[in-house]
Amino acid sequence: MTATLTPALTGARPAHRDPAVLRWLAAYTSSMAGDSVYYLALSWAAVQAGTPSQAGLVMTASAVPRALLMLGGGVIADRLGPRRVVIGSDAVRCAAVLAVAALLFVTSPGLWPLALLALVFGTVDAVFVPAVGALPARMTSRDQLARVQGMRGLAIRFAGVVGAPLGGFAVAAGGAAAAFGLAGLLIAMSVPLLVCVRVRDLPPDDTVGARRTTARADLTAGLRYIRRHRVLGPLMLAVALGDLGFVGPLNVGLTLLADERGWGAAGMGWVLAGFGVGAGAASLLLTLRGRLPHAGRVAGWSILAGALAIGALAYMPTVATAVVTALLIGLLAGLSGAMCGALLQTQADPAYLGRVTAVSSLVSLGLTPLSMPLSAAAIGAWGTGPVFVASATLCGLGGVVALGVPGLRRAELPR
Known part of the structure; x- marks a missing residue:
């Protein structure tokens, strides 16, 4: 049974004028900015307290629990309700970060509290x-x-642009303790805003626990729901292929490409800025328009065109041409990502959205990071050009799936 909207949510008020959505957006932006400051503080503190290899282990400590527990986190979100889970998660993250800030302020405990904080953060992120x-x-x-x-995409871009400088200033002013304190305060700001957000309840027949099933049965039902859905199943495959082909070149691959071309850190920064501007423009377009026709086709063709641009990036002779290419990649990747995210939101029954999001996020946050060391090793063996082309081919397969599966190709966003 598909959940029906309550009268309060069926009005014509656009999301960018809805107080509830705006409060959620402010909370999400503050939380993401806190995340950005937190990761900068964690990396700085880990480097100061240990060796580079130990710092690397601390930075990756979040990935294991997040990947292992993500699917279970989707079940929890559907069972308890996403608003309650988000508020509780931000409260726990805030408390953990502030506790480490206080500990660093009074003593120098070494790496163990940083590793523990990373594990806690990764576990909570899974929910x-x-x-x-x-x-x-x-x-x-x-x-x-x-x-x-689209609004969420803009919030992510804004939080990334603002959070890193804020974290840098905090470290310069008061060290890692001050930066962790700032991160905790930014995350804390999201809690009262989220408390003020009112959400609708699902009809009794749509709630996950209506039939008193076990968590394992709920997870199995969610995976079966995705597999049998004419849009969500192929959409997950398209997203996985696109992300696996995208993350390596645009992370570790870009660093190695800049070093190979002699662009330096400044040149790499300009290329990343070009990508960020393009991705932000795509989010702004969706925010203003609210809907693009032929969403499935737009997603597929954007993935294919973005894949071609990724392959071309390795052969750009100058920083200027690389920046233009990166801007195009950002625009196309942002457009395809926004379309895929919007289709996921609108095609999935709300009762399953936690589990659907968990599967999608597991691919992006759990599997795609594995492509980074593989990309680095491959570039060391064969050079940037062949690896970028191979990654672009893998990414392009996601577009082929989106255009080749009729249900996904014909998918539309609701009017």
């Missing part, structure tokens, strides 16, 4: 990420979910 993905469908009507996806 937080699916709940964040499931929350918009409880706040607004289906025809506004694509606009919300």
Whole structure:
């Protein structure tokens, strides 16, 4: 049974004028900015307290629990409700970060509290990420979910641009303790905003626990739901292929390419800025338009065109041409990502959104990081050009899936 909207959510008010959505957006932006400051503080503190290899282990400590527990986190989000889970997750993250800030302020305990904090953060993220993905469908009507996806993309870009300098200033002013304190305060700001956000309840027949099933049965039902869905199944495959082909070149591959071309850190920064501007423009387009026709086709062709641009990036002779190419990659990747995210939001039944988001996030946060060391090793063996082309080919297969599966190719966003 598909959940129906309550009268309060069926009005014509656009998402960017809805107080509930705006409060959620402010909370999400503050939380993401806190995340950005937190990761900078964690890396700085780990480097100061240990060797580079030990610092690397601390930085990756979050990845294991996040990958292992993500699917279970989706079940929890659907069972308890995404709003409750997001509020609880932000409260726990805030408390953990502030506790480490206080500990660093009074003593120098070494690496163990940093590793413990990373493990806690990764564990909580496994619940937080699916709940964040499931929350918009409880706040607004289906025809506004694509606009919300664009607004969320803008929030991520803004938080990344603002969070890193804030973290740097905090470290310069008071060391890692001050930076952790700032991160905790930014995350804490999201909690009262989220408490003020009112969401709708699902009809009794749509709630996950209506039949008193076990968590394992809920997870199995969610995976079966995705596999049998005419849009969500192929969409997950398209997203996985696109991300696996995208993450390596645009992370470790770009660093090695800049070193090979002699562009330096400044040149790499300009290329990354070009990508960020392009991705931000795509999010702004969806925020303003609210809906693009032929969403499935737009996603597929954007993935294919973005794949071609990724392959071309390795052969750009100058920083200027690389920046233009990166801007194009950002625009196309942002457009395809926004379309895929909007389709995921609008095609999935709200009762399953936590589990659907968990599967999608597991690919992006759990599997795609594995491509980074593989990309680095491959570039060392064969050079940047062949590896970028191979990655672009893998990414392009995601576009082939999107255009080749009729259900996904014909998918539309609601009017």
